[in-house]
Amino acid sequence: MQTNPEIGRRIVANGIETNYHDVGEGHPVLLIHGSGPGVTAYANWRLTMPVLAKNFRVIAPDMAGFGETERHADDRHSMENWVLHALGLLDALGIERAHVVGNSFGGALALALAIRAPERVGKLVLMGSVGTHFGITEGLDAVWGYSPSLDNMRAILDIFAFDRNLVNDDLARLRYEASIRPGYQESFSSMFPAPRQRWVDAMASDEAAIRALPHETLIVHGREDKVIPLAASLALLELIPKAQLHVFGQCGHWTQIEQAERFNGLVTEHLGG
Numbered sequence: 001m002q003t004n005p006e007i008g009r010r011i012v013a014n015g016i017e018t019n020y021h022d023v024g025e026g027h028p029v030l031l032i033h034g035s036g037p038g039v040t041a042y043a044n045w046r047l048t049m050p051v052l053a054k055n056f057r058v059i060a061p062d063m064a065g066f067g068e069t070e071r072h073a074d075d076r077h078s079m080e081n082w083v084l085h086a087l088g089l090l091d092a093l094g095i096e097r098a099h100v101v102g103n104s105f106g107g108a109l110a111l112a113l114a115i116r117a118p119e120r121v122g123k124l125v126l127m128g129s130v131g132t133h134f135g136i137t138e139g140l141d142a143v144w145g146y147s148p149s150l151d152n153m154r155a156i157l158d159i160f161a162f163d164r165n166l167v168n169d170d171l172a173r174l175r176y177e178a179s180i181r182p183g184y185q186e187s188f189s190s191m192f193p194a195p196r197q198r199w200v201d202a203m204a205s206d207e208a209a210i211r212a213l214p215h216e217t218l219i220v221h222g223r224e225d226k227v228i229p230l231a232a233s234l235a236l237l238e239l240i241p242k243a244q245l246h247v248f249g250q251c252g253h254w255t256q257i258e259q260a261e262r263f264n265g266l267v268t269e270h271l272g273g
Contacts, residue, residue: 006042006178007068013061014088019068020061021045024053027122028098029271030086031060032106033067034128037146037156037188038179040067044103048256051264056271059098061089063109065187077191079112079203086113090120099271101125103256104228108203115209124213125267127220128228128253130203131210132235136196139226139253144192144199148185150176162224162252210239217243218270220263222251 008021021041029052033044041060042049052058062069064085065077086109090098099122102110107129114121139159146156153176157167179185192199217240221233230247237245246266248259256263 005046006040008042008060011089011092013092014085016064016085016088017070018061018064018085018089018092020059020089021049022057022059022093023049024056024058026056027271028090028093028095029056029058030090030098030100031058032063032086032100032102032109033060034104034106035066035191036104036143036160037148037153038175038177038181038184040178042067043175043178044106045256047260048101048264048267052268052271055268056099059089059093059095061086063106065191071183071187073186075187079109082109083112083116087117087120096120097122099123099125101267102127102129104128104253105130105203107131108205111205111210111213112203114213114215115205118214121215123271124215124217125220125270126217126233126236127255127263128222128225129219129233129236130200130228131205132207132232132239133201133204134229134232134235136200137227137229140200140228141196143227144196145194146179146188148176148180153179159226160253161258162222162250163258166254166258207239210236211241213240213242215240215242216270218266219243219245220255220266221245221247222253222255222258223247223249224251225253227253 107126108131
């Protein structure tokens with residue numbers, strides 16, 4: 001019987017039965033996925049987890065409202081509640097302090113987590129990150145406005161990746177089928193209803209609070225990202241005192257997939273592995 005690699009372990013975090021992956025040994029690293037349709041921690045980090053696990057204990061949860069984590073029809077999703085979920089997971093696992101790597105939506109959450117509980121966060125990695133104020137792109141509006149169909153999923157994947165060789169019919173079908181699992185689309189469509197600029201603004205942290213962050217921060221962005229503008233990462237570079245920025249040319253929003261080897265090397269070096 002074939003097992004689903006997206007299903008890991010389960011633990012109750014802040015009252016939510018949470019699906020998460022826990023691999024490797026060493027200093028904990030919390031990986032927070034993005035907000036695409038049908039996304040899971042495994043889909044987002046499948047090329048990252050085994051590499052980081054050589055040097056660190058890697059924790060990759062499906063955040064509230066996503067993947068195989070428990071969901072309810074009356075769930076209220078907000079950055080505050082996502083921060084509480086992340087802190088609840090660290091508490092449940094007995095982790096006092098973890099490095100945090102956040103992708104897109106997960107970057108906004110990583111920022112908010114570091115601001116809310118700076119003592120719980122070691123180093124930060126923000127990739128293609130939300131978390132500042134910017135005008136919503138056509139790409140992000142399309143991603144958050146996804147309605148389930150194979151053609152729509154193929155179009156979304158085309159927005160994500162610069163290298164079209166990464167986008168094939170098999171991947172589109174796999175992600176489409178993930179997006180229509182029971183409860184997935186209902187939860188997803190309720191998170192970011194139009195007009196969607198308000199959700200970009202709701203995920204933005206206070207600039208003064210970002211300037212006060214003491215954490216060493218690696219910012220990563222794909223130059224051809226059609227989902228989150230490079231300007232968002234340039235703004236973070238200006239705001240965060242201990243920040244460095246790496247921009248990959250000929251790379252879209254899928255930095256950790258399109259540039260997996262170099263991305264993993266950058267992150268490992270930054271975190272001290």
